Amino acid sequence: MLSMRYLKLWVGGVILLVLCVCGVAAPLLAPRDPQAQTLEDRLRPPRWVENGSTAYLLGTDNLGRDMLSRIIYGSRISLMVGVATVICAGLLGCVLGAIAGYFGSTADEIVSKISEIFLAFPFLLIAIAIMAFLGQGVGNLIMALMLSRWVQFCRVVRGEVFSIKERDFVTAAKALGGRDWYVLFRHVVPNTYASVTVIATFGMAVVIITEASLSFLGLGVPVHIPTWGSMLSEGRSYINRAPWLTIFPGLAIFITVFGINLLGDGLRDVFDPKLRRQR
Amino acid sequence: MKKRKTDLSRRNFLKRSALLGAGALAVPYLARKGHAASRDRVTIYHSSVADSTHPYNHSSSPIYGNWQHVIEPLIELDYDKKDYVGVLAESWQFQGNKWTFKLRKGVKFHNGAPLTSKDVAFSVEKMRDTKGGSLQAPNFKDVTEVQTPDDLTVIFVTKQPLAIFLDRLENRFILSKVAADKFGDKLYENPIGTGPYKFVSYQRGGNMVFTRNDDYWGGKAAIKEVIFRKVTEDAARLAALESGQADFVNNVPVHEVARLKNHPRVRIDQVEGLRMFFLAFNMEHKPWDNKLVRQAANYCVDAPAIVKNIFDGIGYPCNGPVGSNVIGADPKLKRYPYDPNKAKELLAKAGFPNGCDIQLYYSAGRYPKDKEVCQVVAAQMVKGGFRVELISQEWALFWDRQGVNGGRLPFYYIGRGSLTDADTLYDQYFRTGTTKRTNYSNPDLDKLVEEQQKTAEQKKRVAILQKAGKMIMDEALFVPLYNLADIYGVARNVVWKKRPDEKVLGWEMKIK
Numbered sequence: 001m002l003s004m005r006y007l008k009l010w011v012g013g014v015i016l017l018v019l020c021v022c023g024v025a026a027p028l029l030a031p032r033d034p035q036a037q038t039l040e041d042r043l044r045p046p047r048w049v050e051n052g053s054t055a056y057l058l059g060t061d062n063l064g065r066d067m068l069s070r071i072i073y074g075s076r077i078s079l080m081v082g083v084a085t086v087i088c089a090g091l092l093g094c095v096l097g098a099i100a101g102y103f104g105s106t107a108d109e110i111v112s113k114i115s116e117i118f119l120a121f122p123f124l125l126i127a128i129a130i131m132a133f134l135g136q137g138v139g140n141l142i143m144a145l146m147l148s149r150w151v152q153f154c155r156v157v158r159g160e161v162f163s164i165k166e167r168d169f170v171t172a173a174k175a176l177g178g179r180d181w182y183v184l185f186r187h188v189v190p191n192t193y194a195s196v197t198v199i200a201t202f203g204m205a206v207v208i209i210t211e212a213s214l215s216f217l218g219l220g221v222p223v224h225i226p227t228w229g230s231m232l233s234e235g236r237s238y239i240n241r242a243p244w245l246t247i248f249p250g251l252a253i254f255i256t257v258f259g260i261n262l263l264g265d266g267l268r269d270v271f272d273p274k275l276r277r278q279r
Numbered sequence: 280m281k282k283r284k285t286d287l288s289r290r291n292f293l294k295r296s297a298l299l300g301a302g303a304l305a306v307p308y309l310a311r312k313g314h315a316a317s318r319d320r321v322t323i324y325h326s327s328v329a330d331s332t333h334p335y336n337h338s339s340s341p342i343y344g345n346w347q348h349v350i351e352p353l354i355e356l357d358y359d360k361k362d363y364v365g366v367l368a369e370s371w372q373f374q375g376n377k378w379t380f381k382l383r384k385g386v387k388f389h390n391g392a393p394l395t396s397k398d399v400a401f402s403v404e405k406m407r408d409t410k411g412g413s414l415q416a417p418n419f420k421d422v423t424e425v426q427t428p429d430d431l432t433v434i435f436v437t438k439q440p441l442a443i444f445l446d447r448l449e450n451r452f453i454l455s456k457v458a459a460d461k462f463g464d465k466l467y468e469n470p471i472g473t474g475p476y477k478f479v480s481y482q483r484g485g486n487m488v489f490t491r492n493d494d495y496w497g498g499k500a501a502i503k504e505v506i507f508r509k510v511t512e513d514a515a516r517l518a519a520l521e522s523g524q525a526d527f528v529n530n531v532p533v534h535e536v537a538r539l540k541n542h543p544r545v546r547i548d549q550v551e552g553l554r555m556f557f558l559a560f561n562m563e564h565k566p567w568d569n570k571l572v573r574q575a576a577n578y579c580v581d582a583p584a585i586v587k588n589i590f591d592g593i594g595y596p597c598n599g600p601v602g603s604n605v606i607g608a609d610p611k612l613k614r615y616p617y618d619p620n621k622a623k624e625l626l627a628k629a630g631f632p633n634g635c636d637i638q639l640y641y642s643a644g645r646y647p648k649d650k651e652v653c654q655v656v657a658a659q660m661v662k663g664g665f666r667v668e669l670i671s672q673e674w675a676l677f678w679d680r681q682g683v684n685g686g687r688l689p690f691y692y693i694g695r696g697s698l699t700d701a702d703t704l705y706d707q708y709f710r711t712g713t714t715k716r717t718n719y720s721n722p723d724l725d726k727l728v729e730e731q732q733k734t735a736e737q738k739k740r741v742a743i744l745q746k747a748g749k750m751i752m753d754e755a756l757f758v759p760l761y762n763l764a765d766i767y768g769v770a771r772n773v774v775w776k777k778r779p780d781e782k783v784l785g786w787e788m789k790i791k
Contacts, residue, residue: 037658039588063654064588136671218643223654223669234650237534 009266015259023076030069031057034226038064043242059244062234067244070226071252077227078256081138081211082204085145090200092146093153094189100154101161102184111158115151123148127210131219138221141214145207156199160192194271201264205257212253228253318790319503321773323783324516324525328509332481333467334452335406335413340553340697341529343450344782345507348489349389350452350472353380353399353433354445356699358779361606362737363445367394367453367473371445373735378435378444386496389471392457396427401456418447440733442740446700475500475786484509489785505785517768520545526770526790527783533591533647539768549764550777551595551604554696556646558639558656558758559708563718564689566637571629573755577615579622579663580656582760589651590763597759600701600748604762604779606737607701607744612752614759622663631664638668640691642677647763653692686715697780701744702731709756717756724750 022029042064045052052059058067100111118126130144164170165188173183214220215229223230228249235245327341334346353368365371368380386394403425406415421441426434437444458471470478475497476489487507491500508525510516513532519525523544531539531547539547558580560567567573586594595602599612626635637660641653650671657667672682682688695704706713710728711720724747731743751757765781776787 035658037655039584039655042588062589062651063658218650218671223650223671224657237532240538241534 005269006266008262009270012259012261012263012266015255016263019075019079019256019259022072023079026073026076030066030072032066032069034065034069034073035224036065040064043238043245045242046244049244058248059242061231061245062238062242067248070231071228071248073226074228074231074249074252075256077138077221077225078208078211078253081142081145082208082260084142085149085207086200086204088142088146089149089203090153090196093150094157094192094196096150097154097157098161098184098189098192101158102165102180102188108158111154115154118148118151119155121148123206124210124213127214128217128219131214136220136222138225141211141220144214145210148210149203149207152199152203153196156195157189157192160195161188164188164191198264198268198271201260201267205260205264208256208260209253320506321502321504321526321785321788321790322506322508322524323527324508324510324519325529325783326509326511326513326516327529327781328487328507329481330483330509331467332470332478333412334454334470335408335415338414340450340781341783343452344780344784345487346452346470347450347474347782348476348505348785349470349474349478350454351474352448352450352452353382354448356449356780358604363449367399373440373442373444376437376440378437378441380433380435382431382433383496384431386473387494388455388458388473389477389492390455390458390461392455394453394473395430395456396433397430398453398456399433400425400427401459402453403451405454405459406451415451418451442734443700443702443732446702476505500786501789502785507783520768520770523770526773527775527788528768529765529781529783531766531768533593533766536591536593536766544771546769546771548767548769548775548777549593550767550779551602551762552765552781553602553604553698553762553779554694555597555602555605555698555704555762556652556692556694556760557597558760559683559691559693559717560757561686561689561716561718562756563686566629566631566635567689569629570754571625572631572635574615575622575625575629575663576660576665577755577758578617578625579619579660579665580758580760581617581659582614584617584659585652585655586761589648589655590761593764593766595762595764597761600751600757600759601698601704602762605698605701607705607741607748609745609748612745612748615752615755619659619663626664634664634666636666636668637690638670640670640672640677640682640688642674643671645674645677646692646694649692656692683716684714686718699780701748702728705744705747705751706732709751719756721750721754 038060041053041056041060042062044056044060046059047054047057049059056066056068058071061067061070096111100108126148127144130147131140134140134144170183170187173187178186211220211227212229212232215227216233218233220229221227231249232246235242235249238245325341327339329337329342329345334350351366353366354363354371355366357364365383367383367386369383370381372379382394382396382399388394403419405411406413407419409416421437421439422435423438424436426436428434435444453472454466455471458469459466462469473496475492475495477492479488479490481487485508489505491503493499510519513530516525516528517531517535520528521542521544536547539545558576560573560576562568582596586592586596596614598614599609601608603610626632639653639657641649643650653669657669660667676682677688677691678684683691683693698704705724705728708714708717709719709724711722711725727743727747727750731740731747734740734743765779769775772791774789774791778784
């Protein structure tokens, strides 16, 4: 049932689904090889603009590569980096946060200090520093983003675990002879899933923007892989002459992040007990 | 502790702000009135202007251009004749390990003192004074002694016969010794030379001003006052030119050229620059030790297409190992034609019938549009049967001992600046042991390079350089690409003589 209450969830979900299809089926959907250069056709405007060519729906870039194909292929990197980073950072952050929250004392002390160190630096700055150190590459990019992103998960999970571990069902589980690790991961952590899902979706949006920023700065993936961020960066010097070089990748980033944020918002509404009660 | 009193009342603040605002509004108006309309003054906004009044504290062509207004060299390169002509020297002679220069008679410094051989010896001493801040000492590394047998004769004695000494003596400017004795420590704040202009003032980050020397030995310049100002932002220089604050700017970005061609006040002048771009092989690395593979690379890279498409046609593909404006260029040489099929054939012959994996290194952002260029090169080489991985490195890493100069990079995109003489390139890149940039060693080529360095007569030397150039092309020691254009934006009423060396010289200008 498509009620207004779930509208955000639906719209966000559909946008993300379309993107996933684009990413997975890129070779089938893209009209051309995203790397194929046709120098004679460089800087062709989109089809509907004067001088546009029917061969290139969204025009061509400064090396005569098809913009549409590059944007479709670009979704792969954005989604892959977004999903992989959020999963890795989520795992790391949740495990550390749960341990810190459940055991408290020394464990909490250590984890909190480490996460405070990470929090002390601006997110993008850490990512830039790590990328400069590791060099270009998709794996390195995910690593850099993960290292600068896990803290959010850690803090939230730690806080939740703090309050959950005092509840009666946890005491009951312990009274029945459950070991710490068992109680923690069987009874406590599953109760944090709602919040984790919400931070994960919002986190993904931030990660996609950061990936684009790093690619824009030339610190992302190697040049031969099309990404929206690097497309923006390359198109920048042609912004007067060929604005479509920056408009389309910019739109792609905007729509993706918008969709993911809608999804996150929708999820939050679903999980929010106050809103649920109003029903 | 005494508390500092701040008596800036609201009213005062407003008053001052209003004044400042009015001043700011008036500046462009005054500037326009003052500068562009005048026939007596030219204002040059350049990306590179002297950073101090120490005339030897740099080694950069545009800054040599600044100083040449005031102090002059013994000889200079005439780009039309492609040979050296005398400035303060009237004639010179090369014999054994001696270079003898006869100075021009009747030349006077701005302080009235006559030019003598003592001034030359003194200036050379200052140029060799690295502790005193000179960055030009290496030019005299082979000079063992400077003799001054009489007032108008200077003899440079070198360790070994050194035919290419003139190349090093270009841009070595002569200061007045009399002035130096007078000013002592303050010598570099009061540069006195023989030039067509006198030094007036210098402000760091502000103007460097020269005024005409009416008693100049070579005839009076047309423009009375020349003002240089360092502006590093491309957009800011251009805005100043378009608004009339500047009459002359350098480095107009390629993508602005089309727009400015129809500008009512501004003209675009372009001249083939002296930075040559090429793809270098390090021949100690496989597969570049194989001549056939190197030739294949030459056949599949289409430099004219790169110039046409990436640089909007504003560039000059090399027809041979050096650009046509370089001493030692051979008009008879041709570059390898674009023929990817031939490249595939050669690769197959060399033992790579299924293609060949290579890496192309570059340093993104160092040269204009380098990332785009390398992507196009990669795509072109793929058509010729190579599989190319592009790797961008930070400049320091790329250039230092971990990179090009340690012989670590097998294949890379690079530009050699200020290339006026083919000798520089051949010696640095292809002679055994000079650098590790290509690790090439060929006794026949070494012999040619050595021979021309000892040959005094320019024609003979050029012939040897051409022979070496042919050998370099036959052996396909690198992939020459192109020289780019130096693009200047000039007020329409300014006439000047275009030069390839980035110097902007006031006495070569006129305002109509």
